[in-house]
Amino acid sequence: MKVFITRQIPAAGLDRISSVCDCDVWPERMPPSRDQLQQRAAGCDGVLTLLSDRIDAEFFDAVGPQLKVVSNFAVGYNNIDVAEATRRGIAVGNTPGVLTEATADIAVGLLLAAARRMREGIDNVTNQEWATWEPMGFIGQDLVGKTIGIVGMGRIGAAVARRLHFGWGMSVLYTSRSDKPEIDDQMNARRVELSTLLTESDFVSVHTDLNPQTEKMFGDAAFAQMKPTSVLVNTARGGIIDQEALHQALQSGTIFAAGLDVTEPEPLAADSPLRGLSNCVILPHVGSGTVASRDAMATIAADNLLAGLQGNPLPHQVE
Numbered sequence: 001m002k003v004f005i006t007r008q009i010p011a012a013g014l015d016r017i018s019s020v021c022d023c024d025v026w027p028e029r030m031p032p033s034r035d036q037l038q039q040r041a042a043g044c045d046g047v048l049t050l051l052s053d054r055i056d057a058e059f060f061d062a063v064g065p066q067l068k069v070v071s072n073f074a075v076g077y078n079n080i081d082v083a084e085a086t087r088r089g090i091a092v093g094n095t096p097g098v099l100t101e102a103t104a105d106i107a108v109g110l111l112l113a114a115a116r117r118m119r120e121g122i123d124n125v126t127n128q129e130w131a132t133w134e135p136m137g138f139i140g141q142d143l144v145g146k147t148i149g150i151v152g153m154g155r156i157g158a159a160v161a162r163r164l165h166f167g168w169g170m171s172v173l174y175t176s177r178s179d180k181p182e183i184d185d186q187m188n189a190r191r192v193e194l195s196t197l198l199t200e201s202d203f204v205s206v207h208t209d210l211n212p213q214t215e216k217m218f219g220d221a222a223f224a225q226m227k228p229t230s231v232l233v234n235t236a237r238g239g240i241i242d243q244e245a246l247h248q249a250l251q252s253g254t255i256f257a258a259g260l261d262v263t264e265p266e267p268l269a270a271d272s273p274l275r276g277l278s279n280c281v282i283l284p285h286v287g288s289g290t291v292a293s294r295d296a297m298a299t300i301a302a303d304n305l306l307a308g309l310q311g312n313p314l315p316h317q318v319e
């Protein structure tokens with residue numbers, strides 16, 4: 001079986017694949033271009049992809065009818081046209097669960113950094129501007145006893161809610177497509193409409209997948225409903241937030257601060273005005289970036305790929 005792996009991945013997964021497959025691994029740091037992706041994958045039985053690889057009908061046509069499986073090295077799969085894959089009998093896999101805690105840690109880290117103005121503090125020290133301790137300097141927002149609004153109470157949303165409820169004593173509001181009675185019981189949480197969540201929460205953390213209902217969910221209207229002291233955190237996908245509206249909300253004081261692990265596009269445009277805002281903390285999409293999480297993602301992605309090549313159901317198959 002011939003497979004194309006679109007980037008270097010941890011040995012935990014690569015060794016499993018290369019022991020049984022004829023395996024071509026993209027060797028460069030930067031992703032293959034669209035043409036390179038299609039040319040290298042042409043004739044393959046399976047591909048292991050990353051978020052930056054757009055997998056759609058054109059890709060499937062270029063690769064050929066022998067393609068059996070697309071294994072995404074991520075839990076999110078908005079880069080893949082799953083309906084088109086399914087129509088062609090191509091299985092699609094993802095890597096849920098093993099990156100939940102690592103990503104939740106980054107969401108809480110961003111919340112703390114944005115609420116307590118850490119970017120400004122770090123810039124102040126780095127730029128040799130630290131002159132004295134000031135009673136009125138770097139005043140941020142308290143966390144203890146406040147209200148967290150979780151937009152998308154799935155695996156990562158619940159892990160963030162647990163940290164903030166049991167660690168900081170926060171009340172939990174959330175949105176999701178379905179009821180979560182076990183979350184309500186564990187954390188005395190309340191599922192509400194988005195507008196209620198936005199008006200009542202002190203902190204809002206986004207954890208939905210990117211889909212047609214969540215795309216640009218945060219625009220002018222959403223920010224207008226949030227408290228001027230509120231902090232928005234996004235570790236889900238950049239496309240869920242209208243970045244122009246976010247810039248306006250941060251600059252005008254409509255909201256207090258934001259912490260982003262994801263942007264649209266990635267990397268964030270060099271001239272994006274968000275880069276220059278001291279109340280916007282931005283990380284380069286590092287949510288799952290721990291040794292254990294990335295090894296586990298590689299293992300699952302390999303298992304998905306190998307199962308698909310054998311015509312078996314994938315351990316983590318996306319429908």
Ligand SMILES: NC(=O)C1=CN([C@@H]2O[C@H](COP(=O)(O)OP(=O)(O)OC[C@H]3O[C@@H](n4cnc5c(N)ncnc54)[C@H](OP(=O)(O)O)[C@@H]3O)[C@@H](O)[C@H]2O)C=CC1
Binds near residue numbers: 075077154156177262
């Ligand atoms: N920054 C990073 O490095 C990482 C980012 N991610 C991102 O985080 C996302 C979430 O991951 P994970 O928690 O594992 O996924 P889950 O599928 O467990 O959670 C997604 C949640 O979003 C909810 N949801 C979907 N659509 C809507 C909507 N229209 N309104 C309200 N809620 C909605 C779902 O509701 P319901 O349960 O009712 O279906 C579900 O609870 C991924 O899709 C990915 O984009 C993930 C890992 C790392």
Ligand SMILES: O=CC(=O)O
Binds near residue numbers: 073077099287
């Ligand atoms: O963004 C990362 C993912 O796993 O999804």
